[in-house]
Amino acid sequence: MKATIKDVAKLAGVSFKTVSRVINKEGTVGQDLQNKVMKAVKELNYQPNLSARLLRGTASSIGFIYDNPNSNYVIDMQRGILGECHRQGYELVIHPCDAKSKTIIDEIIGMVDRSRVGGLVLTPPVSEMPDVLSALNKRKLKYVRILSGANPPDTISPCVFIDDRTAAYKITQYLIDLGHKAIAFLGGDEAHKSSTERMEGYKAALKDNKITLDKKLIIGGEYSFESGVKRTRQLLNGASKPTAVFACNDEIAAGTLFAARIQGVEVPQQLSIVGFEDSPFSRQAWPNLTTAQQPIRTIAQHATSLLIEVMKNGEKSVESEGFYPELIVRDSTCPVSNRKG
Numbered sequence: 001m002k003a004t005i006k007d008v009a010k011l012a013g014v015s016f017k018t019v020s021r022v023i024n025k026e027g028t029v030g031q032d033l034q035n036k037v038m039k040a041v042k043e044l045n046y047q048p049n050l051s052a053r054l055l056r057g058t059a060s061s062i063g064f065i066y067d068n069p070n071s072n073y074v075i076d077m078q079r080g081i082l083g084e085c086h087r088q089g090y091e092l093v094i095h096p097c098d099a100k101s102k103t104i105i106d107e108i109i110g111m112v113d114r115s116r117v118g119g120l121v122l123t124p125p126v127s128e129m130p131d132v133l134s135a136l137n138k139r140k141l142k143y144v145r146i147l148s149g150a151n152p153p154d155t156i157s158p159c160v161f162i163d164d165r166t167a168a169y170k171i172t173q174y175l176i177d178l179g180h181k182a183i184a185f186l187g188g189d190e191a192h193k194s195s196t197e198r199m200e201g202y203k204a205a206l207k208d209n210k211i212t213l214d215k216k217l218i219i220g221g222e223y224s225f226e227s228g229v230k231r232t233r234q235l236l237n238g239a240s241k242p243t244a245v246f247a248c249n250d251e252i253a254a255g256t257l258f259a260a261r262i263q264g265v266e267v268p269q270q271l272s273i274v275g276f277e278d279s280p281f282s283r284q285a286w287p288n289l290t291t292a293q294q295p296i297r298t299i300a301q302h303a304t305s306l307l308i309e310v311m312k313n314g315e316k317s318v319e320s321e322g323f324y325p326e327l328i329v330r331d332s333t334c335p336v337s338n339r340k341g
């Protein structure tokens with residue numbers, strides 16, 4: 001027979017209310033009692049009754065909202081959220097959307113009402129849309145945002161912020177230290193603040209090193225392999241030829257590498273390439289891509305943990321968390337002096 005909360009209480013030698021407080025992580029039970037309860041939970045393989053939780057008015061699931069063409073990003077985000085949900089006894093409702101849709105707010109509110117989720121993990125660009133956040137606040141819905149920035153942008157809700165600007169500065173400085181001055185920048189979708197933040201870091205590094213900004217080397221586009229191929233062809237056939245390319249993510253960088261190969265340009269001897277995120281694209285490409293490591297799964301797990309804490313204890317008890325992508329040097333970059341021809 002399936003173990004019940006009373007079975008756990010009996011084995012641990014505590015009241016079933018104490019077991020409930022421990023399982024729901026209410027923070028009012030001493031560590032020794034918590035250890036006893038969790039030991040009993042493990043021995044009995046006890047699983048919380050989510051249906052009963054819902055009947056009591058306590059949410060048993062959370063929602064994951066995303067609009068992102070990068071499949072690796074979405075999969076890692078989903079795994080991070082799902083892992084924390086399983087650890088804390090919640091179900092996950094996944095909701096892809098079109099952030100540009102005129103009905104995006106009604107769509108999200110409708111999903112919340114139908115699914116009865118207790119809170120939302122919002123990812124860019126939805127997490128960076130003031131109208132959406134305002135609508136959620138009016139409904140007093142709980143949410144945690146994952147977004148780009150060196151600091152939390154406000155105090156309306158906890159967030160997990162990623163310092164893309166500083167990481168982009170370090171990437172550009174690394175290329176400059178290798179002797180590169182003609183450094184192209186291939187941006188991502190304009191709706192994503194990460195694209196803007198990374199470009200600002202790139203520009204700041206050029207400025208600090210007194211390198212004149214060549215606007216012909218900055219080309220906007222999408223966070224996709226195909227966009228990287230198209231824009232790299234444009235660069236290589238243009239008047240301003242770069243010695244290095246800073247691609248706004250690894251999919252773009254992989255597209256750059258592919259286009260360079262097609263046109264007979266050797267990487268890194270004739271063209272150094274840097275990506276961003278440390279996705280499978282960076283490790284599966286040959287040569288392996290220099291990139292900035294952004295631990296998507298860990299970021300998602302932390303955001304989910306923050307959300308569950310907000311759902312239980314309110315926003316004021318939860319502090320935002322920051323992540324700082326680090327440069328990983330691989331084989332797709334080299335000094336300008338090593339170029340052939």
